[in-house]
Amino acid sequence: MNERSLKLSRWLLSRGSLIFAMSLIAGPLLWYKDIRHPGLNNAKTNKDQTGPTADQQKMNPLDRALTQKIRKAIHRDRSISTYGQNIKIMTQNGKVILRGPVRSEEEKGNLEAKAISAAGQENVTNQLEVAPSK
DSSP states (O other): OOHHHHHHHHHHHHHHHHHHHHHHHHHHHHHHHHHHOGGGOOHHHHHTOOSOOGGGOOOOHHHHHHHHHHHHHHHHOTTSOHHHHTOEEEEETTEEEEEEEESOHHHHHHHHHHHHHHHOGGGEEEEEEEOOOO
């Protein structure tokens, strides 16, 4: 082998080894990400719901602003679980419906209080369900 082909084979071997090592590291990380929160997929729960759903929500600016205000309040509170942060907030004509699983009665009340502070007591319907951790 000449010197040029020897350099090329060394270069290919080092790059191939690097790519192989990266794939060994990345594989388990991707697998771990998928199993961390298996309960966050609540499509089965959503399928059984009646009444207005998020895709039926009107797109008027006042309702969007109210939903956004509630969502921001929820995301600012670091004590709320990932479940609580992912609840459904449907707003139609100033009336707010909260749906989805939460981790505790305390979290359920906390989320309802955030919605009430934004929309008013008479405008909030709390349909959140407590789904304790497994």
